[in-house]
Amino acid sequence: MKKMSAPQMSDAELVAGIKRMKQEKDIVVLAHFYVQDDIQDVADYIGDSYQLAKLATTTPQQTVCFCGVNFMGESAKILSPDKKIIMPDINAGCPMADMISSDEIERVKAQYDDLAVVAYVNTTAETKAHSDVCVTSSNCLQIVRSLPQKNIYFIPDVNLGSYIKSQLPEKNVILHDGFCCVHHKIRVAAVQEMIAAHPDYKILVHPEAQAEVVALGNVVGSTKVLLDEVKKNDAPGYIVCTEVGILHQMKKAAPGKEFLVPTRTQTCRSMKRNTLQKLYDAMHTLTPEIKMDEELMQQALRPLEKMMELAESKVSTL
Structure with missing residues (x-):
C-alpha cells in the first residue's frame, strides 16, 4: 500500500x-x-x-x-x-554497503585458516552477520591491532582498509574494492591547490578518502573527530575533505572561521x-x-558486541 x-x-x-x-x-x-x-x-x-x-x-x-x-x-x-x-x-541506501556480498566474504574465509573478517560499521546487517567484528573509523586501528589473527579481511572500503594497512604493517590486511562514492571523488590536486592558496588552514580528512588525500591531512579521523578538532583548534580556516553536511555543525562550533571543500561532488545523494x-x-x-528477521539480527549483533568489548579500553582514536 x-x-x-x-x-x-x-x-x-x-x-x-x-x-x-x-x-x-x-x-x-x-x-x-x-x-x-x-x-x-x-x-x-x-x-x-x-x-x-x-x-x-x-x-x-x-x-x-x-x-x-x-x-x-x-x-x-x-x-x-x-x-x-x-x-x-x-x-535511502549506501552504495558502498552494497559493494560486498556474503558469497565474497565466504570465498575469502575459505582461503585462510587464520583470518578475521573486519566489517566497517557502514555495512548491511547481512554483511555484519558474516563478519567477526565491526569497527568504526574512530576505533578501527585499536581493534584491528588487538586482534590475534594476522590475516585481516577488511570490508568493504578499500580506502579505510588501505589506511589501516599503512598503519599496521604487522598485519596482512586483505582489501576489498568497495569505496564511498563521495570521499573517493575528492581529488588530491584540488586539495593541493587549496593548500597552496591557504597555507595556514588546517586540512581535515576522513579516512574513506583516497590514500593520497589522507596523506595531506593535518587531522585524519571520523566525522566526529574532525568536528571535535574544529572546536578546539585555533586555525583561521579549514579545508574539509568529507561530506559537506558536516559543515553545518562546524560553522556552529567555530563561527567566523572559513570552511572550504575541495570538490563540488562532496555530497551524498542518499x-x-x-x-x-x-x-x-x-x-x-x-x-x-x-x-528484520530475528535470526539475522542475532547474527549481526555478535560483531557489534565484539566491537564494543574490544573498544572498552580506549587506547587510541583516528
Whole structure:
C-alpha cells in the first residue's frame, strides 16, 4: 500500500508539527551529520552512524526516527530490538554497503585458516552477520591491532582498509574494492591547490578518502573527530575533505572561521533523500518501520558486541 503524505505545508509548519509530535508521540529524532541542515536543526541528537545507533539504546523513547541511510536504521534496530525504528526514507541506501556480498566474504574465509573478517560499521546487517567484528573509523586501528589473527579481511572500503594497512604493517590486511562514492571523488590536486592558496588552514580528512588525500591531512579521523578538532583548534580556516553536511555543525562550533571543500561532488545523494516532509510523514504515520528477521539480527549483533568489548579500553582514536 502506498504511503499517504500529509498535505503540503511550509517548512515552518513542518518544523512545528515535528516538534509537536515528538512530545505527543514520545519520539526521539536522530540525525546523521550528512543529512540536510534543516533536519539537523530539528533533531534531538546529531552524530555519526554508530554513535547514534548506540544512543538509541539509552533514550527513554520507545520510538526512534533515524534520519540517515538504511544500514543505520538496521544497526539501531539490532542494538534496540524492542524499540520501533522508523526512517523518513527507508530506500535511502549506501552504495558502498552494497559493494560486498556474503558469497565474497565466504570465498575469502575459505582461503585462510587464520583470518578475521573486519566489517566497517557502514555495512548491511547481512554483511555484519558474516563478519567477526565491526569497527568504526574512530576505533578501527585499536581493534584491528588487538586482534590475534594476522590475516585481516577488511570490508568493504578499500580506502579505510588501505589506511589501516599503512598503519599496521604487522598485519596482512586483505582489501576489498568497495569505496564511498563521495570521499573517493575528492581529488588530491584540488586539495593541493587549496593548500597552496591557504597555507595556514588546517586540512581535515576522513579516512574513506583516497590514500593520497589522507596523506595531506593535518587531522585524519571520523566525522566526529574532525568536528571535535574544529572546536578546539585555533586555525583561521579549514579545508574539509568529507561530506559537506558536516559543515553545518562546524560553522556552529567555530563561527567566523572559513570552511572550504575541495570538490563540488562532496555530497551524498542518499543522505539528502531525508527531507522535512518525509520526516513529518514518518512521524505522522510511524512508517516506514525497520523490520528484520530475528535470526539475522542475532547474527549481526555478535560483531557489534565484539566491537564494543574490544573498544572498552580506549587506547587510541583516528
